């Protein structure tokens with residue numbers, strides 16, 4: 001098929017002005033047509049809005065949205081309690097059996113051990129007898145010491161850490177404001193987390209792809225810590241501010257990921273779970289996705305900023321200043337109010353949110369247009385193919401071919 005390497009044309013309002021989709025999405029019409037919002041299952045709670053690193057690709061501090069400058073540094077205890085109550089209220093209203101809270105930042109561990117303990121205990125107390133609560137923390141690993149790990153062990157908090165591969169690859173981007181690389185500090189934190197005393201808390205590693213790094217060297221550097229899960233993230237960017245190396249006719253990011261997929265898929269024993277690949281394998285087999293970066297499943301995630309403001313997923317900060325904002329705050333509003341905002345509904349309507357190019361694509365059910373922020377084009381908004389369109393097409397069709405060949409072998413070897 002002919003894949004599109006540019007965004008769709010902008011929409012227009014009645015006066016002929018450009019409208020960025022989904023600002024013109026009519027949620028009441030959707031409701032009349034029978035669409036119903038999906039309840040929220042995952043809450044990303046910004047415990048601290050600043051960071052002790054200054055990674056050059058960070059969507060929080062280095063990209064279009066500078067909203068962090070307006071946020072309190074740390075979420076106040078009263079706000080934490082309010083968030084916990086709102087989550088419990090949502091769980092009751094929607095009869096949820098379980099919810100997940102990810103303590104996030106900035107760097108959430110900057111909040112300190114006592115404050116983080118307070119947050120987890122407040123959440124556990126509000127959800128007690130209401131719904132099963134999974135708490136995770138997503139950290140850069142620098143402050144991961146025994147005091148934090150003992151507290152996480154006591155309160156049952158899983159820990160995810162960002163690591164971009166070996167020392168050279170990691171330190172190219174993940175540095176202190178002084179320019180000093182953070183690899184040695186992260187490694188020390190990870191060795192503590194991966195030690196027998198705390199290994200059960202290890203949630204996994206997040207690795208942002210850098211084309212300058214060798215894919216297999218990067219993957220093997222991550223495996224050194226025996227992570228239970230690895231997630232490869234594509235660097236943030238969109239049609240107006242393309243990621244490093246794009247546009248390129250050669251699907252460079254797809255080509256970078258394929259050697260890792262082949263190694264992982266053919267490994268004699270399962271080395272780890274790689275979320276992106278596992279989800280694509282599920283999707284090519286006709287199952288729904290469980291990740292917002294791929295597929296058409298409704299996104300059931302909401303962010304709460306340190307001031308209690310409700311926001312969309314924060315990777316959208318890479319698009320434009322204010323991209324994630326909503327007028328809602330936990331002090332005034334329930335999470336149900338967020339479900340009816342056009343920007344939130346747009347993430348829950350599956351194929352209705354896709355561009356004409358994606359709708360005509362033979363892998364649309366698997367790709368789903370890619371991660372939402374990567375679809376942004378100034379002037380037309382988010383109803384565009386991903387800026388990673390060629391890469392996603394290359395990766396997904398490769399995985400589909402590999403899985404289809406195995407399914408065929410299986411079918412041939414099955415007894416008649």
Ligand code: SF4
Nearest residue numbers: 358361367385386389
């Ligand atoms: S569904 Fe994915 S691969 Fe297909 S056109 Fe859209 S972004 Fe490209």
